[in-house]
Amino acid sequence: MLKESQSTFMQTLYSPEKMSQDTGFGIYQRSLIANAARALSITFSTVHSYVGNAEFTKLVRAYLYVYPKTQYDWGEYGDKFATFISTQPVSHAMILAEIAKLDFACHQAERSADIVNDIETLSLLSSEDPYHLHFQFNAGLTLLSSHLPIDIIKQLVSQRVTEDKITNVNDISNILHEVSNTYEQSNENKAPYYFVIWRPDMQANYEQITQGEFVWLSVLKNRKDKVQISIGEALDRITDETFSLVDWLPNAISNRLICGITLK
Amino acid sequence: MISLNTTTPQLPLIGVGLRHIHYNDALSARANIDFIEVHAENFFTEGGATYQVITDIAANYPISLHATSLGLGSAVPAPEQQLNQLLALVDRTDPILVSDHACFSWAELSSASTHAGDLLPVPFNEESLACMANNVLRAQALLKRTILVENLSAYIQLPGSTYSESEFLVKLCELTGCKLLIDINNLMVNATNHHLLEPNGEKIDTKEFAKQWLNSIPKNMVGEFHLAGCTAVPENDFMIDDHSQPVSDDAWQVYKFALERFGPVPTLIEWDENLPSWTTLLKEADKARHIATKVFSREVREV
Structure with a gap:
């Protein structure tokens, strides 16, 4: 009862x-x-x-x-x-x-849970079999696709709010109207925009990435029997010729997208 | 000759509730308080800034964990994961007190376990008592400690009560070994709203109501007091326990009465809306300490 x-x-x-x-x-x-x-x-x-x-x-x-x-x-x-x-x-x-x-x-x-930074382990990349190596991503790594460049829109609104000293929502609505004219109507058949979100310290970061990087990170984040797949396996699955590990890696390290390598 | 111990009154631990805007204040210098109370659910994260805040706060102050979502009177019990998150926080902060409310928050809605996001009242009868006792025992078994259960401010009176609120809570303590967290402002709010809840209800003396209520609780069953203030309302409007004001003079008087009856029970100042400066909040804690000092110095002199 x-x-x-x-x-x-x-x-x-x-x-x-x-x-x-x-x-x-x-x-x-x-x-x-x-x-x-x-x-x-x-x-x-x-x-x-x-x-x-x-x-x-x-x-x-x-x-x-x-x-x-x-x-x-x-x-x-x-x-x-x-x-x-x-x-x-x-x-x-x-x-x-x-x-x-x-x-x-x-x-x-x-x-999301904190991740211990172990950047010295990156040296394993030069000495170990990539099929036994796994990237350790920083906290909260998430991927997102959108039909709009949301990073640019946020930046544009923020810039206008600061420059024009905007304090009311009607003015923000006018900015969004301009944004809508610029992006929504001209974007019907365009490829989506891709984003990665992660937390290097206390605040989340986000960044627009290429489709190749999106696929690469999606593959790496994929788990087989609850185990993240190895760098070697991920490379085997990437067919997108525009993606280059050599180009991506230094950026991923300096942005603290990855914070270590584990050997399994 | 009188030794120092016989003249030094034993004072209650006095704490304040920590809210977001005061994080830096609390951490920048050790405040003159004995403990800090946090809403447990605000710190259920596994990492990030709030995780760091609770770690730092726990390193600097004794902690009281005040949960607001277990819904101890819910016939649909809280999920195991919820209790486990509370346990993880207990393990991390080693709190001096852990508490939640004599309310229900979980119920089935379209076959899904749904949370009210609020503290909903229960009827005071055998069925509610058995249900709440089970949930309290389950929480205590998992947390491996006695918890405190807080009386509610309630804005409706549910049918089917066979006990008064205080009788119900006393029976709960007897069945489970839990103690009570008596929110003095909740007593005052319920007394203020009494005439709106009872059919043909008349206005009652709020202080007298609170004192009678306190007198019906055995002296060994109280583990903490909460003190807060709320927005004044016109005569026939419901007073809402919004924790937005300083503690009222009436509530301070009832607090003094409560200390005289129950002894130096840990006391917390809650302030959740219309937040004051950290300094103002600490001044409220000083008032509580001042009252306690007067009560217990007098008791020592009388001894």
């Missing part, structure tokens, strides 16, 4: 049509929305800054009723928020959805 009554309580809590304004129950309903909006404004900080708190809370409220919280930790909530935004009647939904994908990946990277 307790189980059923708690289930009924939860059902009412997550029912927008049963929203109560003047009873004690309404306090719980409003609290749920406020807690969710606060948590997701941290996870999706860029989206929040682009649309402002009122619009963001509206999006979160709608999201909550479609995707109730099944995680106990608010920090893990919101994995479908980006896709959800793309379906919503909000200005620049497609751009916001792509930005949300990057926000979520960065947030997850910042919560």
